[in-house]
Amino acid sequence: MTDLSVDLGFLRLKNPVLTASGTFGYGVEFTPFVDLNKLGGFVVKGLYFHPRLGNPPPRLVETASGLINAIGLQGIGVKRFSEEILPRLKNYETALIVNVCGEDDEEYAAVVEYLDKQDGIAAYELNISCPNTKRDGRCPALSPETTYAVVDLVKKTSVRPIITKLSPNVTDIVEIALAAQEGGSDGIALANTYLAMAVDVEKRSPKLANVFGGLSGPAIKPLTLRMVFQVAQKVQIPIIGIGGIVSGNDALEYMIAGASAIEVGTANFVDPETTTKIIQDLEIHCRKAGIQSIEQIIGTLKV
Amino acid sequence: MHKEPKAPIIHKKTWGDYCLLGFQAERLAAEAQPGQFIMARPSDSLHPLLRRPISIHSVLDDSIEIYFQQTGIGTTLLGQKEKGDFLDIIGPLGKGFHLESSLQGKSVAIIGGGRGIAPLYFLAHRMRNLGAFPRIYYGGRTINDIPLRQKFEEEDFEILLSTDDGSFGFKGLVTALFQKSLQEFSPFRIFTCGPEAMMAKIAQIAHDKDISSEFSLEAIMGCGFGACWGCVRKLRKENEEEWSKICEEGPVFQGDQIIWEKEEL
Numbered sequence: 001m002t003d004l005s006v007d008l009g010f011l012r013l014k015n016p017v018l019t020a021s022g023t024f025g026y027g028v029e030f031t032p033f034v035d036l037n038k039l040g041g042f043v044v045k046g047l048y049f050h051p052r053l054g055n056p057p058p059r060l061v062e063t064a065s066g067l068i069n070a071i072g073l074q075g076i077g078v079k080r081f082s083e084e085i086l087p088r089l090k091n092y093e094t095a096l097i098v099n100v101c102g103e104d105d106e107e108y109a110a111v112v113e114y115l116d117k118q119d120g121i122a123a124y125e126l127n128i129s130c131p132n133t134k135r136d137g138r139c140p141a142l143s144p145e146t147t148y149a150v151v152d153l154v155k156k157t158s159v160r161p162i163i164t165k166l167s168p169n170v171t172d173i174v175e176i177a178l179a180a181q182e183g184g185s186d187g188i189a190l191a192n193t194y195l196a197m198a199v200d201v202e203k204r205s206p207k208l209a210n211v212f213g214g215l216s217g218p219a220i221k222p223l224t225l226r227m228v229f230q231v232a233q234k235v236q237i238p239i240i241g242i243g244g245i246v247s248g249n250d251a252l253e254y255m256i257a258g259a260s261a262i263e264v265g266t267a268n269f270v271d272p273e274t275t276t277k278i279i280q281d282l283e284i285h286c287r288k289a290g291i292q293s294i295e296q297i298i299g300t301l302k303v
Numbered sequence: 304m305h306k307e308p309k310a311p312i313i314h315k316k317t318w319g320d321y322c323l324l325g326f327q328a329e330r331l332a333a334e335a336q337p338g339q340f341i342m343a344r345p346s347d348s349l350h351p352l353l354r355r356p357i358s359i360h361s362v363l364d365d366s367i368e369i370y371f372q373q374t375g376i377g378t379t380l381l382g383q384k385e386k387g388d389f390l391d392i393i394g395p396l397g398k399g400f401h402l403e404s405s406l407q408g409k410s411v412a413i414i415g416g417g418r419g420i421a422p423l424y425f426l427a428h429r430m431r432n433l434g435a436f437p438r439i440y441y442g443g444r445t446i447n448d449i450p451l452r453q454k455f456e457e458e459d460f461e462i463l464l465s466t467d468d469g470s471f472g473f474k475g476l477v478t479a480l481f482q483k484s485l486q487e488f489s490p491f492r493i494f495t496c497g498p499e500a501m502m503a504k505i506a507q508i509a510h511d512k513d514i515s516s517e518f519s520l521e522a523i524m525g526c527g528f529g530a531c532w533g534c535v536r537k538l539r540k541e542n543e544e545e546w547s548k549i550c551e552e553g554p555v556f557q558g559d560q561i562i563w564e565k566e567e568l
């Protein structure tokens with residue numbers, strides 16, 4: 001039997017397959033399709049402190065092998081999440097990771113402080129790609145200084161491990177990743193969506209009400225893969241690769257490039273059973289290649 | 304709700320760019336209610352990526368029919384499938400029309416515009432089984448847009464037809480045909496599916512005449528089962544500020560819940 005478990009240092013996962021925030025609801029939506037206990041873990045939809053309305057529709061547009069979304073982080077807030085959703089998720093034997101959002105650094109810290117008092121959460125994923133109201137809508141992920149500041153603030157009080165989820169919309173991803181590490185982040189999630197747009201030619205108007213959105217899906221895989229490889233060369237903390245993964249082969253590409261685990265996003269909409277299939281694919285690959293532990297392939301790219 | 308990755312297509316019929324596909328899906332057929340939909344994957348490849356929402360058109364024993372218009376890449380690919388091919392679907396999804404026993408013995412109006420007729424055939428059958436008296440209004444741009452008229456006629460449904468260009472039936476919009484008929488017909492409830500402007504007009508008529516009404520809405524959908532928050536619309540509810548998911552709370556809504564686009568302006 002192949003050992004698919006991976007040790008992130010701060011968290012041991014039964015396999016490297018997680019789900020990406022915003023593409024797996026609060027987990028419960030997927031129980032008709034996926035046995036949540038089989039997953040390495042799952043990341044729930046981004047949470048602000050208060051409930052959030054999100055953007056007006058249209059919020060989605062399909063592009064070549066991709067999806068642009070401008071959901072605007074609609075969500076139920078920490079209180080309702082803790083009261084209504086958490087009790088339903090507690091009995092699953094898998095790592096529950098909460099994606100934490102904030103309009104300023106203090107909100108991130110407040111969300112974590114509130115959730116620290118709740119049971120059943122394995123780690124926090126800091127979504128530092130949220131527009132920041134106090135910085136003209138710029139998100140913390142866009143500079144090493146702001147990345148460091150928010151990670152440092154949250155890490156000071158959090159009782160749980162922090163995974164910082166970076167934005168790919170930067171010139172030098174390595175310096176941002178290093179800033180997150182410097183701030184005390186336990187891991188790096190790489191990456192969020194690419195800022196994008198689509199135009200309706202008949203109406204000469206943007207296809208999204210928000211004009212811009214984030215591109216995800218198979219179209220972005222080669223772009224994020226490059227970043228994972230570059231960051232893996234420089235940081236010591238584990239990396240979770242995210243972007244366009246639809247198959248075991250995609251997951252393996254990320255792991256060979258240096259990711260210790262991966263998250264599946266948009267593919268959950270196309271085939272809600274994707275995560276289960278990827279776990280099977282990984283098992284088959286390892287067996288065929290005579291690999292005893294999947295950890296043996298992490299960061300083994302030969303250049 | 305479940306996934307049926309290989310539902311075998313057992314029959315197919317086309318009229319221009321309209322297509323009717325029948326496929327075997329036992330569990331789905333057992334659960335399906337009129338107004339519910341499926342998410343169908345147009346192809347196994349990664350482009351086009353997303354599934355397409357399509358209403359359940361009819362249920363026969365262990366099979367389901369869908370009826371759709373080929374308007375873009377996804378529906379064109381679905382229309383290229385043949386008998387013997389397989390469909391990858393998820394369903395039944397969403398909440399359908401309300402079929403309560405109080406409709407027994409009542410006259411109801413069922414109004415479909417173009418491909419909007421899709422969920423209404425299933426509804427008309429269930430209405431009849433319930434002991435209600437459905438009268439169908441079916442309109443399209445031209446005679447080519449109302450190919451299902453014969454099917455309704457052969458099954459002895461009371462049906463009124465319209466075309467915008469007058470190539471068949473009443474000349475004008477189906478909304479005008481409906482409005483005119485209200486001089487001699489007073490339905491207990493109205494069920495509608497079609498283009499947004501048509502539904503908005505029917506909603507206006509229903510409101511003016513104080514007739515209860517239900518509409519099947521469309522929205523661009525990422526998942527179809529409540530996980531992406533992509534399909535939202537603002538509804539008239541207690542908590543007015545919240546965006547509601549069409550795929551989960553709908554796609555069928557009561558007329559008085561819906562805020563029509565022109566009202567928002």
Ligand SMILES: Cc1cc2nc3c(=O)[nH]c(=O)nc-3n(C[C@H](O)[C@H](O)[C@H](O)COP(=O)(O)OP(=O)(O)OC[C@H]3O[C@@H](n4cnc5c(N)ncnc54)[C@H](O)[C@@H]3O)c2cc1C
Binds near residue numbers: 062356375376379
């Ligand atoms: C609940 C529901 C039930 C439906 N039932 C039927 C039916 O029974 N028969 C039928 O012919 N059509 C139906 N539609 C509309 C159908 O989903 C669209 O025509 C179809 O998605 C268009 O896909 P495309 O790739 O051909 O077009 P494209 O324009 O290439 O599609 C691009 C993207 O936009 C989405 N999209 C485009 N138009 C619509 C639309 N009107 N509604 C929702 N998404 C859209 C597509 O799904 C895709 O993601 C229904 C829609 C909904 C929401």
Ligand SMILES: Cc1cc2nc3c(=O)[nH]c(=O)nc-3n(C[C@H](O)[C@H](O)[C@H](O)COP(=O)(O)O)c2cc1C
Binds near residue numbers: 023045047217267
């Ligand atoms: C509809 C949608 C909603 C998303 N919501 C969030 C979110 O709340 N928080 C977050 O950190 N990322 C969010 N993302 C980004 C994904 O988690 C993921 O990083 C991105 O989609 C790339 O992975 P993919 O190509 O596998 O989808 C969202 C993506 C999509 C498509």
Ligand code: FES
Binds near residue numbers: 534550
């Ligand atoms: S389509 Fe995904 S939530 Fe409705």
